[in-house]
Amino acid sequence: MVYTSQSHVPTIAVVMGTVSLESASVIWATQPTQVDKNNRCLYLRILCGGSHSVEQPVQEGRARGARLVQFYVQIGSKSIGTGCNKPRARNEGLLVQYSNDNGISWHLLRELDFMSFLEPQIVSIELPREAKTSATAFRWWQPQHGKHSAQWALDDVLVGMNDSSQTGFQDKFDGSVDLQASWYRIQGGQVDIDCLSMDTALIFSENIGKPRYAETWDFHVSDSTFMQFELNMGCSKPFSDTHSILFQYSLNNGRDWRLVTEECVPPKIGCQHYTESSVYTSERFQNWKRITVYLPQSTISPRTRFRWIQHDYTPGGDTWSIDNVILATGCPWMCSGHGICDAGHCVCDRGFGGPYCVPAAPLPSVLKDDFNGNLHPDIWPEVYGAERGNLNGDTIKSGTALIFKGEGLRMLVSRDLDCTNTMYIQFSFKFLAKGTPERSHSILLQYSINGGITWHLIDEFYFTQTTDVLFINIPLPYAARTNATRFRLWQPYNNGKKEEIWILDNFIIDGNNLKNPVILLDTFDFGPREDNWFFYPGGNIGLYCPYSSKGAPEEDSAMVFVSNEIGEHSITTRDLNVNENTIIQFEMYFVEILEEADKQEVLMHNAVKAAIPYFWILRTRSAAPCLKFQNNWCIK
Numbered sequence: 001m002v003y004t005s006q007s008h009v010p011t012i013a014v015v016m017g018t019v020s021l022e023s024a025s026v027i028w029a030t031q032p033t034q035v036d037k038n039n040r041c042l043y044l045r046i047l048c049g050g051s052h053s054v055e056q057p058v059q060e061g062r063a064r065g066a067r068l069v070q071f072y073v074q075i076g077s078k079s080i081g082t083g084c085n086k087p088r089a090r091n092e093g094l095l096v097q098y099s100n101d102n103g104i105s106w107h108l109l110r111e112l113d114f115m116s117f118l119e120p121q122i123v124s125i126e127l128p129r130e131a132k133t134s135a136t137a138f139r140w141w142q143p144q145h146g147k148h149s150a151q152w153a154l155d156d157v158l159v160g161m162n163d164s165s166q167t168g169f170q171d172k173f174d175g176s177v178d179l180q181a182s183w184y185r186i187q188g189g190q191v192d193i194d195c196l197s198m199d200t201a202l203i204f205s206e207n208i209g210k211p212r213y214a215e216t217w218d219f220h221v222s223d224s225t226f227m228q229f230e231l232n233m234g235c236s237k238p239f240s241d242t243h244s245i246l247f248q249y250s251l252n253n254g255r256d257w258r259l260v261t262e263e264c265v266p267p268k269i270g271c272q273h274y275t276e277s278s279v280y281t282s283e284r285f286q287n288w289k290r291i292t293v294y295l296p297q298s299t300i301s302p303r304t305r306f307r308w309i310q311h312d313y314t315p316g317g318d319t320w321s322i323d324n325v326i327l328a329t330g331c332p333w334m335c336s337g338h339g340i341c342d343a344g345h346c347v348c349d350r351g352f353g354g355p356y357c358v359p360a361a362p363l364p365s366v367l368k369d370d371f372n373g374n375l376h377p378d379i380w381p382e383v384y385g386a387e388r389g390n391l392n393g394d395t396i397k398s399g400t401a402l403i404f405k406g407e408g409l410r411m412l413v414s415r416d417l418d419c420t421n422t423m424y425i426q427f428s429f430k431f432l433a434k435g436t437p438e439r440s441h442s443i444l445l446q447y448s449i450n451g452g453i454t455w456h457l458i459d460e461f462y463f464t465q466t467t468d469v470l471f472i473n474i475p476l477p478y479a480a481r482t483n484a485t486r487f488r489l490w491q492p493y494n495n496g497k498k499e500e501i502w503i504l505d506n507f508i509i510d511g512n513n514l515k516n517p518v519i520l521l522d523t524f525d526f527g528p529r530e531d532n533w534f535f536y537p538g539g540n541i542g543l544y545c546p547y548s549s550k551g552a553p554e555e556d557s558a559m560v561f562v563s564n565e566i567g568e569h570s571i572t573t574r575d576l577n578v579n580e581n582t583i584i585q586f587e588m589y590f591v592e593i594l595e596e597a598d599k600q601e602v603l604m605h606n607a608v609k610a611a612i613p614y615f616w617i618l619r620t621r622s623a624a625p626c627l628k629f630q631n632n633w634c635i636k
Helices: 332-337
Strands: 012-019 026-029 066-075 094-099 107-112 121-126 136-142 152-162 169-171 183-187 189-192 201-204 212-216 219-221 226-233 245-250 289-294 301-310 320-328 339-342 345-348 367-369 382-384 386-389 401-404 410-413 424-432 443-448 456-461 470-475 486-491 501-510 533-535 539-543 557-561 588-591 602-606 615-620 632-635
Touching (some): 066 094, 107 121, 136 152, 189 212, 201 212, 289 332, 301 320, 332 339, 424 456, 501 533
Antiparallel strands (some): 066 121, 094 107, 183 212, 212 301, 226 289, 226 320, 382 410, 386 401, 401 501, 424 470, 424 501, 443 456, 443 486, 539 557, 588 632, 602 615
């Protein structure tokens, strides 16, 4: 509603009909009206004289104790023009009043200063006890106006709410719950089937020329309350990474908003964990993804509301959706990050079960990857900003490595592992930067024991003085040794594509002292036993020289290392339980060009502990009876 004036109209007021405030949840609310974008005003011209009233029906309340009056208001505008005049005197402001005697007398709730509302603002007024009667009327009154006085606009009026808020809600957007029961306002969105969902969701695709958002009512948030929802950005269509979705909360009826999760990255101190903020970009949410949020202490209050908002978007694009939204305290351990909370009970993901969604069967306890093949989604479910290859033709260890050089998010997330007896994380690492990078551009190694809800720091890699390939071996913290632990490497910021590059190779999570074998036996017949070996770069199963010349059968194969494959050639066992009686026995043949005999040798290393440097126990150089390969060797 917008009110303008003619010179003969002495006053303008909006009077709300009497309503009962003794038991109310939502008493009365307006629907959005149209906006004149050029003049930043809403228009409804009233040409008759005297006071004017607007009466609306009363909605039956559901709880006792109405709490507030809330509305959007604008008085005049910043510029003097033909549309909205700029206010010049105090009497051009507004008085918000209430009456308990059918308008015979009016009592002030608040004076809206004439110069403080030149742009639309939300106003929330807590109702005094005297205003909470069975017959209370409200009015917005501009005492003075004339031909050149400021016009004013009123929209989204809410009278009601409860002194005691509900503790939570659940909405699947399937029609089983009235939208108005949980949502204060939805702008630019509607319930529909889209976005690769199996059923309906709340989809934001309308081009309305202003922010698109969903805002809840106020709820009572305690220290055990959490929020869970599913998010999709792009809906299988292009989505700009700059048009993000913000998840926010407000403690003052929507007047001020803050992010639910504030970003914390090095060198910031005082935050509990290094973590991303609750600003979501499409890189991670091009497909439906569940988000579970521990609500921070700052959100705890009897009246907390939440909203998901997209401030900017491309017309006709940047569609996004939310589904299965739940604010609750009931599900234990938030389903451990491996399930959906439904009516206070966990519906677990596949492979997890029980009331807490724990692994139904033991998870793998070892992870190893030399990045010479395509990344397997069962090992690395999330990979961002990386590609396999060799940087400028150089190898890190052997073959290809995983190179993080993309623009935007750079992150590698592992699958969940059974780490109850795991000892270490180990990999080769290289960092390349021009000059000295900022600390926020370092690489963080983290672990999560609740399905990625929260992440804890293991180590930070910030190398400003070296570009060498580094051997990283880190003991696993005891807190990370659970039956469902996942890991990630994350670079919070970078200077853009091909800047501040980091490279990984030969990644291992292992070191189980309780289950290390005392015997390793491998004849390499029909291939190596993968449980015996970590990596064998440059090695392939084939027939080695003495037997191949005799027409030996295929089962007499060996691990053959051919020199035309770039990088290190080696074979490394898994960790073994070795004592003073342990022996090692093998067959080895080394083939070389005679004129390079003094240059070529095979070194066999033995590591008695993962973090201790190798020491030599055997050095051998022998000419094999055949010269069909150059500088090749094989082991059997």
